[in-house]
Amino acid sequence: MKRVSLIAAAAVAACVTAQTAGAQTLKTVKDRGMLSCGVSQGLPGFSAPDDKGNWTGLDVDVCRGIAAAIFDDPSKVKFVPLSAKDRFTALQSGEIDVLSRNTTWTLSRDTSLGVNFAGVSYYDGQGFLVKKALKVNSALELNSASICVQTGTTNEQNVADYFKGNNMKYEVIAFANADEAIKAYESGRCDVFTSDVSQLYAQRLKLTTPADHVVLPEVISKEPLGPLVRHGDDQWFDVVKWTLFAMINAEELGVTQSNVAEMAKSDKPELKRVFGTDGNLGEQLGLTKDWVARIVKATGNYGESFERNVGAGSKLEIARGLNKLWNKGGIMYAPPIR
Numbered sequence: 001m002k003r004v005s006l007i008a009a010a011a012v013a014a015c016v017t018a019q020t021a022g023a024q025t026l027k028t029v030k031d032r033g034m035l036s037c038g039v040s041q042g043l044p045g046f047s048a049p050d051d052k053g054n055w056t057g058l059d060v061d062v063c064r065g066i067a068a069a070i071f072d073d074p075s076k077v078k079f080v081p082l083s084a085k086d087r088f089t090a091l092q093s094g095e096i097d098v099l100s101r102n103t104t105w106t107l108s109r110d111t112s113l114g115v116n117f118a119g120v121s122y123y124d125g126q127g128f129l130v131k132k133a134l135k136v137n138s139a140l141e142l143n144s145a146s147i148c149v150q151t152g153t154t155n156e157q158n159v160a161d162y163f164k165g166n167n168m169k170y171e172v173i174a175f176a177n178a179d180e181a182i183k184a185y186e187s188g189r190c191d192v193f194t195s196d197v198s199q200l201y202a203q204r205l206k207l208t209t210p211a212d213h214v215v216l217p218e219v220i221s222k223e224p225l226g227p228l229v230r231h232g233d234d235q236w237f238d239v240v241k242w243t244l245f246a247m248i249n250a251e252e253l254g255v256t257q258s259n260v261a262e263m264a265k266s267d268k269p270e271l272k273r274v275f276g277t278d279g280n281l282g283e284q285l286g287l288t289k290d291w292v293a294r295i296v297k298a299t300g301n302y303g304e305s306f307e308r309n310v311g312a313g314s315k316l317e318i319a320r321g322l323n324k325l326w327n328k329g330g331i332m333y334a335p336p337i338r
């Protein structure tokens with residue numbers, strides 16, 4: 001009996017050691033004074049720099065939110081632009097602390113790459129962009145088309161499934177870089193550009209006459225996009241996960257960038273927990289009691305970030321659709337802060 005319990009105790013001790021040994025990222029980020037965040041090489045609405053090198057976008061806001069939660073300063077982020085192909089290696093090697101780059105959560109990525117997806121920041125699906133002059137109204141009319149796509153994406157795989165499933169022929173022309181792919185499409189090297197629908201709208205803005213191009217109605221896949229972290233550091237995984245959840249919950253609770261200071265003084269039990277005037281939920285994450293207020297002050301709530309970056313307040317004008325909150329007709333849902 002004694003021997004068994006000794007072995008059990010050793011196992012517990014080993015677990016504790018493993019956990020503490022893994023839980024370094026938050027400390028590393030704090031010591032460095034800066035979060036290292038992997039983003040795209042320039043995708044309007046999601047992650048793109050302006051001419052002064054100032055990054056904005058929905059994916060950028062997730063990283064600004066994490067920096068705000070840690071440093072109370074959303075500017076403490078170094079953005080690392082990564083191609084679709086290089087993004088996972090940058091996370092695995094430790095070059096970045098988090099990847100927030102229109103990345104689809106799939107089983108193979110979750111299991112074989114040594115990463116954990118922290119949640120969904122945008123529910124997307126794959127679509128097709130064609131020139132209006134082609135006079136095509138449906139993806140089912142694309143038999144024998146040539147298709148521009150970016151290497152290392154889920155889009156490359158989905159397009160094969162779709163054309164095979166519909167007994168259509170096609171030719172894929174794959175590019176390592178999104179700008180090359182969209183330029184090749186514009187110059188007529190391919191009839192179709194395929195990508196996540198949100199990205200079709202974003203990339204269309206880069207074309208000489210965006211109105212000459214149309215997104216076809218078919219959505220051929222599920223592309224749940226979200227931030228991800230390396231395996232082996234559950235505390236950091238929680239920090240990233242709950243930053244996103246804080247933004248979504250803030251929208252549900254009616255907490256906005258402009259009213260957050262006022263709401264933080266509320267007597268409502270739920271808001272007291274959220275703002276840390278009751279309990280210490282933020283500290284349980286390794287952050288401070290006012291972590292939610294810091295995040296919302298920096299980025300606004302999820303809905304505000306959505307509208308500003310990709311929605312009505314942006315050039316993309318993407319409808320909220322599936323990304324509406326679960327209690328407003330969408331599927332955007334975060335576990336409760338309690």
Ligand SMILES: N[C@@H](CCC(=O)N[C@@H](CS)C(=O)NCC(=O)O)C(=O)O
Nearest residue numbers: 040041042084102103104153154178
């Ligand atoms: N969500 C898909 C596609 C992601 C992706 O990288 N798409 C390209 C196609 S436009 C892109 O965003 N490129 C922007 C860039 O490389 O900066 C995935 O995770 O594989």
